[in-house]
Amino acid sequence: MTIDYAKSLSNLRLRRNGVSEGLVTVEAALAKSERYERRASTTATRYALGAMQEVDPDYTRVGIEEADRVIEQLTSGLRDVGTYAEYKLQGSVPLNVHIRGASDVDLLVLLGPWLTYDRAGPRANSYTAYTGTVSVLQDVKDLRINCEDILTRRYWGAKVDTTGDKSIKLSEGSFKRQIDVVPSHWNDSAEYQASASEADRGVCILHKSRGETISNLPFRHIARINAKDGETNGGAKRAIRLLKNLKADTDRPIDLSSYDIAALMWHCDPRLIRMLPGYELVVLAGTDAHLAALASNYTNTSALETPDGTRRIIDKPGKFDSLVALSAEVSALADAVLVELQPLQKAIINEQEAVRRLLRDHAIAD
Secondary structure, three states: OOOOHHHHHHHHHHHHHOOOOOOOOHHHHHHOOOHHHHOOOOHHHHHHHHHHOOOOHHHHHHHHHHHHHHHHHHHHHHHHOOOEEEEEEEOHHHHOOOOOOOOOEEEEEEEEOOOEEOOOOOOHHHOOOOOOOOOHHHHHHHHHHHHHHHHHHHOOOOEEEOOOOOOEEEEOOOOOOOEEEEEEEEEEOHHHHHHOOHHHOEEEEEEOOOOEEEEEOHHHHHHHHHHHHHHOOOHHHHHHHHHHHHHHHOOOOOOOOHHHHHHHHHOOOHHHHOOOOOOOHHHHHHHHHHHHHHHOOHHHHHOOEOOOOOOEOOOOOOHHHHHHHHHHHHHHHHHHHHHHHOHHHHHHOOOHHHHHHHHHOOOOOO
């Protein structure tokens, strides 16, 4: 079953206007008209345009302020137990692909002063040998324990969920956004030692139940998605937001994370989603073509790696089926938009590529 675009447009308005945060009433949110809605008079087209839009800068600012509030409490609490940490945002917020009401703020809490490093790297001799009590791994385990204790005590009126393997989730109470606190430590690879670029610097995240760390390169992910967005004149991030909103609004089970969705679009040919002002439907058409190609070739798609190169995107059962379902939703939206814009043309078209071609050529007044 495809999405009911009238209902989903209402849901999009509710998300974008802050109903989930209690900032406005449902009636006020539905009555508010954003610029994208004034550019189209039909439901599916309005939904497609709206689903691509970035969130209000004030919403992003509040999320960052909430993270800063957590940093202040952790800094104070960790100092009391003789521990120092660094703090970095990762994920969809610093990338500006977050969607309102469905994206958390990911806060890395990075162990200090100890880290791991590639002993064969060009600057390996510049590192101080570990002189702690047990190991860096034990230190980051202790960091997780201390973070749980500090956050539970200091945010007693909120929901502090310590059961997650990778993060401590803070929500409700005084929190206007969910903050995911991720205990971790730096890993300085040989590549980072040579480049000194944060994009090459690794992060090892503690997996609580396994008692081990998982390595990734979150800032390489950010750098490469930003580069793809630059290649496409802003089309890549619009495509990612579109897919995240479709995932939020469909009844189909979509077992793809925000990270997975961004990674899939990173592999898109930039020519498919390169956008010019007024031609946002190029993004819809190109995303449809890209996902359809991925969904039709399991062998090639299952071999695709994340932008940071640390794992395959389709790394567990069910993800490919989710990709197929998400692709179907994009195609259904493309069809619905064309029916609204050019009903006579859609009536005689049987091939999806013809739908995409007409969408690519259709300008919407700014």
